Amino acid sequence: MKITFLGGGNMATALIGGMLERGFLPADIQVVELGSEACAVLEGRFSVRAVAAFDEAALDCDVVVLAVKPQQMKLALVPLAGRLDGQLVISIAAGLRLADLGRWLGGQGRPYTRLVRCMPNTPALIGAGVTGLYADPSVDSAGREDAERILSAVGSTVWAETEAQMDAVTAISGSGPAYVFHFIEALEAAGQRLGFDEVAARRLAIDTVLGAAKLAAGSADAPAVLRQKVTSKGGTTEAALAHLAGAGWHDVLVAAVGAAEARGRELGELLGKD
């Protein structure tokens, strides 16, 4: 599978690094990137071909991965409009909808439809991300497998059944790391309030989240069951959880994710405006 990236920034670099580790060949990967310094870094680090604009060689590929910022996308697609010939196009740009991408990529009034939209999250930069994917119905199973293979290079993958669910993916796993950082901050503050210095309080907070997440990921039990297992009657955990329940913590988090999803929908409208 020959792949050309449009944009060679943080996320493209993470994807290329992960793909090469998983057996993709440098000779099969190209990058179209405006910055000459960034091109030199990509060529030096990964031995892939990096050029400033789409030429015949860059177009001679099976997959194009759109990896520029959402605000840069419309302009970045101008040189590609009407020039694609059946390549699978995978967008990793947050919020941009398939209809808008298809319109910008199409030629002579005909939208391009062989499109997959993905939403990786920031831990993808260290190979520990989770990516939501949605494919246009015209994309066959081979195309979906190709998209999954590429995004699997930076973490796990989950398919959305409708494009609207991509705003939910953004709200859950896209913004999710910030919720977890906020949780870590609060646990760290509690540690400092109880007498630990910043370093020790942070260690206790981060390693608790890391360990609990690993436990949950490797367990056949649902998180609710794991929670019940560590909550003895009349114990310390029960005291803390009763306090959280009294403060409506669960509902607050669910409502917060709802607010993120609503904002994602608004931003999608704005980004797709012509």
Ligand SMILES: NC(=O)c1ccc[n+]([C@@H]2O[C@H](COP(=O)([O-])OP(=O)(O)OC[C@H]3O[C@@H](n4cnc5c(N)ncnc54)[C@H](OP(=O)(O)O)[C@@H]3O)[C@@H](O)[C@H]2O)c1
């Ligand atoms: N980083 C994350 O954690 C994350 C998470 C989820 C999704 N994403 C998505 O991933 C995409 C890329 O994000 P990123 O963090 O990798 O951004 P980034 O580091 O800014 O990379 C984008 C690269 O594309 C280049 N570029 C801009 N316009 C171009 C054009 N017309 N032709 C060729 N190259 C062009 C930029 O050059 P200049 O710097 O010179 O503009 C930059 O090097 C975004 O759409 C974002 O929504 C990122």
